[in-house]
Amino acid sequence: MSEEKFTLRVPDELPEGFPEYISQGEHSVTLAPGDTVEVDSRRFADWLVRELGLVDVTPAATDGFPEDLPGRNVLIRENLTIEAVKEYTREQLIALDGIGEKTADAIIAYFADHGGKE
């Protein structure tokens, strides 16, 4: 079974009678204004968005991006996969908003040192 988590944000302003806690089958979540909550089911997350107006703020998949990878936050923000980034040229990296020449060189050097693109 997947252990993937989905992150949702509860609106700051809630109408009267908005639930403090809600469940569907074995899935449940406690809700408070402005809270960020995690659920373990994509279907439940979608239901909470659809029925209660929660906002899906699940971070883009970060699987495979090492903590010490230069420019990591930019690459995650751009919704890139590590496999794609390994194939990027220096020019393609520099074209990303937030990656300069120095960081692009550092990324290429990182993959060279850690078994990336030949």
Place this chain on the structure above:
Amino acid sequence: MSETPSARGYGWGLQADYLTQKSLSAGAIKEIVCMDQNFADFEPQTSNDEDWSHPNINSPTDEWIETQNFRVSHSIPAFSQMLGELLYINGSYAVATPGGGSSSKAHTFKPTDPTVTRQDKAVTYCETTGPGWNILAPSCVADGWVLKGNGKGVLTADFNLIGSGKLNLAPSTTWYPTGTPHVARRTGQHKLFNSQVALVVTDAGSPTTYGCRYRSFEFAYRKTMLDDAGMSPGCGNFLVAGDPTSGMVRSAHEFDKQMLDFTLQVDMAVGSPEAIAVQQQKPLLVVMTAAGGIIEGAIRHQVKVTVPVAKYKTSKPTVGDGIMQFAITGKALFDFATNKLFEVELINDVTNYASAF
């Protein structure tokens, strides 16, 4: 010393998921106050070699267990607090604080949305009749409920629990008078009565408040269960863990269809509007409210069943309490406008059913 039915006891405890039995600790299981004297039905499903070839033997020579089964039926008084536990294990749930309330809570129950899951919550069920019978069945789910009221009495609810097939005939479960037993006794319950019921049926925006014409109601929520699909051979779950000859038990128990039927009994009125509603198959909004004692301020213990779209199937003259009445049967239809088949709102002093039992 003989034991009498007054020694009988029932209890349940909410499981974290279908497969994980509720751990036994002081008060972990909550007593179910039952009006019946029902006990567990368990019957291994067996097969034999009766039709297999054995030269000149025309009788079975062997029999074996294939699966284990467990179920039990109960009728409970619709205590405001205990009723919510039954509703909780049967569907989706939300809790909010009603306007002006602090200790009172408004609990809303609806059928589980099958786009999210088909696995409703499971309980670990216990029963005893004294030293001769003390059992524990984990992974029990309900296949619905029947909420009803008639005459002068307390509202009641009927239900079935269907287990995975696991059954412990010698659990360590402790009951009163053991000090701090596993099964917590239920006290401080608030009763709801049929005399507190208000029935309103709305036809095309025009409400009929039955008032003194109301007599009785019955709402029956039923789920068809995927009994066989839950017996998943690949999961390797058996009555005795690690003993594949002890009989397969369920690894999940999901529902298929969800339906709500109802019966109402009302005094007749000139023009037979209920019969006309049958003949014309009018879509009706049915709201039944039973309001009991005060919790705080003006907030009362209350159960309210709302069927946003219902159609009557029959409306037959019948005799009740020596007078002519209509016995109405009907069925709920899924309402696209409100995205639900029905809704039950329960107001009481339970903080949250997720941690109530």
